[in-house]
Each structure stands twice: as C-alpha cells, then as structure tokens.
Amino acid sequence: MTGDFRNVSRPSVAFPWDAFPRRTREKVPMTLNVEPEIATQATPESAPSDASGSQAFESQAGEAAKAETPVALVTGAGSALGRAVVAKLLANGYAVTGIDDRETDLLGEQHQVLVSDMGTEDGARWAVSEVVDTFGRLDSAVLLADVGGSRAIHVPGTAAEGELLLARNLNSIALGIKSAVEGLSLDGHRSIVATASVAGLLADPGNWAYHASKIAIIDLVRSSALTYAARGIRINNVAAGLLRADDLSDTPADQTFGRDFSRRIPLFRLAQPEEIASVIAFLLSPAASYVTGTTLAVDGGLTASAGLVF
Numbered sequence: 001m002t003g004d005f006r007n008v009s010r011p012s013v014a015f016p017w018d019a020f021p022r023r024t025r026e027k028v029p030m031t032l033n034v035e036p037e038i039a040t041q042a043t044p045e046s047a048p049s050d051a052s053g054s055q056a057f058e059s060q061a062g063e064a065a066k067a068e069t070p071v072a073l074v075t076g077a078g079s080a081l082g083r084a085v086v087a088k089l090l091a092n093g094y095a096v097t098g099i100d101d102r103e104t105d106l107l108g109e110q111h112q113v114l115v116s117d118m119g120t121e122d123g124a125r126w127a128v129s130e131v132v133d134t135f136g137r138l139d140s141a142v143l144l145a146d147v148g149g150s151r152a153i154h155v156p157g158t159a160a161e162g163e164l165l166l167a168r169n170l171n172s173i174a175l176g177i178k179s180a181v182e183g184l185s186l187d188g189h190r191s192i193v194a195t196a197s198v199a200g201l202l203a204d205p206g207n208w209a210y211h212a213s214k215i216a217i218i219d220l221v222r223s224s225a226l227t228y229a230a231r232g233i234r235i236n237n238v239a240a241g242l243l244r245a246d247d248l249s250d251t252p253a254d255q256t257f258g259r260d261f262s263r264r265i266p267l268f269r270l271a272q273p274e275e276i277a278s279v280i281a282f283l284l285s286p287a288a289s290y291v292t293g294t295t296l297a298v299d300g301g302l303t304a305s306a307g308l309v310f
Contacts, residue, residue: 071136075127076118081276096112097111097131119171120175121179124178139191140284141192149210170217173220176194189285189286192233193237194220194235201295221237234288237296244270265300269300
C-alpha cells in the first residue's frame, strides 16, 4: 500500500483488503534495540520538527519494513495499559505505532507516537495509513480507546451523556476494526485485540451507559471475528479488571476505592498493567493462532465469583 490511505476508495467487493496488493521485500537480518529514547510525535496536520530525529526514525522504520518485523497499531497508547502494551510489544520484537487523542511521551525505539481521534472514520483511517506509510505493513492492532463513567439513568441530562458515551466507546472500536482490517498485510499474523473490561460481564449501580457500551463491544468483537475468520483474521477481546496504575498519582479517594474493591477480588489485589499487556500480546501472537471471537477475562477471578470471597 502506498500513497494517501484516506483517498483510497472502498472497492465494491465483499472483503475490501483484496484491493491492496501483497508486498514482496528482500529479507535482511535485523536486531531491535529497545533502549529508551524519546519517540517522535506527529499530528495529521504536522510532522516532527526535528529533522535529524525524523531521518533517524525513518531509517529505523525502513529497516523494520525490509526485515518484515511485525508491526502493531496500539490505540489509547497514553494510558497506563497502553504504555504497558507498547513496552511489551517492543520487547517482543514488534515495531509499534501508538495512537492517543493527546500528545504522549512514550520511551523506546522502533515506534512512533501520533495524535488522532479513533472515534471518527477519518481519524481511524489516517492512523492506519500512517502505520503502513511508515513501516510498509500492518500485522496487528490493539484497540484500547475508551471513555468511562456515566450517572444513574434517572438523573436529568444523563440520556444525552449516555448516548455520547455509547457512541464514542463503540465507534472507536468498530472504526478501529474496520480500518485495521483494510490495512492488514496479507502475510502477517493478522490479529486484532480490543478491550471491553469486566464492565461488559458484570454491572454496578448507576454506571449504565458505560456497562452497555462494553456489552456492545463484546458482541461487536464476536460478530467481527465471524465475519473475517475466513480471511485468516483473528479478532479477540480482553475483559480487564480494575488496574493499579501509578501509586504516586493516586488520590486518597482512589487508594481507598482500590482497597475496598480489592476485597471483591479472589486474588485480593488490583491488576498491574503489565499483567493485562502480557495477555494481549499472547492473543496477538501465533501462539493464539486458533483463538478468535473470544472474550478473555483477566480479572483476578472477579467474574468467576458469586460474591463470596474467603
């Protein structure tokens, strides 16, 4: 795939990726270096201002393409989980493009950080086009873009808030799947992982719109997995439990809530982002080649419990 992905017209065939030719490249040996460095940042309207840094990154990206290093797109890359996923994939030998709706300072080589809105079709297609233009291919996508929190349904104005939240959470995953499917290379792992959280499997009082959006994502993933399985594309979902992010940034209220919530979890603790990232990396990998259409709960046993913890 070359040129501007946004200007590629959708072909009138059942599977749009047939329109994108398979690439052949000379294979050359390559060793990934994951020593920390500040990643480049760009927006759809701008490019990195540091010319030397940009040239160095483009050189690394070119090497990745020649060696056919697996390439992954990670949305929501600025979150605690997104950072952990980027780090895990880099350690596993991927080249990574991270997407977030604001500027994000991620560390490492063999990746770029872009600002885009995955809740719009233009933003999702642009993100995929940047991955393919930079690295020459796309093998996997991790869709973490997420908006959370809604008030009880009887509260005035909550219907409009809920409509927006439902649209944002569902659209960011649906458009991410659509754009990734169109851009996936024909000779790669061809796998997509979304996140629905345990909120799609359980419910709490008041937060109706958030739970509804996560339930919708679970069936979106199931349906998409069935739609594209014949083309060798695997699509799975991770229902993550509550995360322990950075203790230094937690407010006293966060810490109290975390301690209280931990009592509901059979393992008696919140998840570390790296624990969720390891499961996502597994689902992307060839080790999970017979896994598709599933929602895997990574929650310390929370959804297995009937509420009694001993």
